[in-house]
Amino acid sequence: MLTLAIDADITLRMLEIEDADALFRLIDENRRHLREWLPWVDSNATIEDTRMFILSAHEQHTGNLGFQTGVWFRGQIAGVIGFHRIDWQNRNVEIGYWLGAEFQGHGIVTKACRRLVDYAFDEYRLNRVQIRCATENRKSCAIIERLGFNREGLNRQAEYLYDHYVDLYVYGMTAEEWRSRSGGNAAARKNGSPHGNNSSPTERS
Numbered sequence: 001m002l003t004l005a006i007d008a009d010i011t012l013r014m015l016e017i018e019d020a021d022a023l024f025r026l027i028d029e030n031r032r033h034l035r036e037w038l039p040w041v042d043s044n045a046t047i048e049d050t051r052m053f054i055l056s057a058h059e060q061h062t063g064n065l066g067f068q069t070g071v072w073f074r075g076q077i078a079g080v081i082g083f084h085r086i087d088w089q090n091r092n093v094e095i096g097y098w099l100g101a102e103f104q105g106h107g108i109v110t111k112a113c114r115r116l117v118d119y120a121f122d123e124y125r126l127n128r129v130q131i132r133c134a135t136e137n138r139k140s141c142a143i144i145e146r147l148g149f150n151r152e153g154l155n156r157q158a159e160y161l162y163d164h165y166v167d168l169y170v171y172g173m174t175a176e177e178w179r180s181r182s183g184g185n186a187a188a189r190k191n192g193s194p195h196g197n198n199s200s201p202t203e204r205s
């Protein structure tokens with residue numbers, strides 16, 4: 001099972017069908033919080049919908065198209081972070097994430113996202129990672145900028161959120177840029193297992 005230990009408090013682990021109840025409860029308790037920026041919340045209305053999400057994530061992983069992990073914080077499921085389907089033709093991938101409201105403010109997604117970017121470049125050997133974020137979603141934009149991504153452009157009215165469209169900033173990072181930013185941390189990363197069980201967060205900023 002794919003598990004990435006980030007630090008003493010945070011672990012990323014591929015979602016299993018047994019996680020459906022806890023994951024659905026987290027979504028259900030956070031509908032208002034998540035609806036502000038995520039378009040899929042209403043369509044995840046029952047535990048069965050959450051199971052289907054987990055099953056489709058397994059298919060994605062089996063097809064070598066990336067993976068979705070649950071984010072565990074001090075033993076509790078706190079959210080989800082993962083790759084959209086990898087574009088192998090162009091060696092490109094996009095990352096998405098969310099946390100329950102009570103888990104915000106600990107730097108969890110900054111650390112988790114950094115680990116997935118490492119994974120994209122070091123394990124999948126991709127060339128580019130993209131993250132798109134609503135222009136008004138300041139918390140999420142701050143994460144991406146903290147990680148050193150370049151803001152490359154803006155897609156106008158690119159996402160429909162229930163009753164309105166939002167503009168999305170497009171952020172990108174290339175493998176070359178990430179390696180030059182990581183500097184001395186590259187060796188430390190190499191010493192960790194590919195699945196990160198003994199790796200520590202690679203602090204860049």
Ligand SMILES: CC(C)(COP(=O)(O)OP(=O)(O)OC[C@H]1O[C@@H](n2cnc3c(N)ncnc32)[C@H](O)[C@@H]1OP(=O)(O)O)[C@@H](O)C(=O)NCCC(=O)NCCS
Pocket residue numbers: 033034037038097098099100103104105106107108109110111132133134137139140142143
């Ligand atoms: C956006 C979202 C994922 C942010 O999660 P988060 O874990 O709080 O984000 P970060 O990892 O960047 O944490 C940042 C906060 O932790 C604090 N922090 C504590 N330790 C930190 C550390 N070691 N590193 C970075 N930040 C740290 C920061 O000061 C910052 O606090 P602030 O928000 O009060 O300024 C979360 O708000 C969310 O799920 N929102 C709804 C869904 C969503 O918008 N998804 C993204 C769509 S593009």
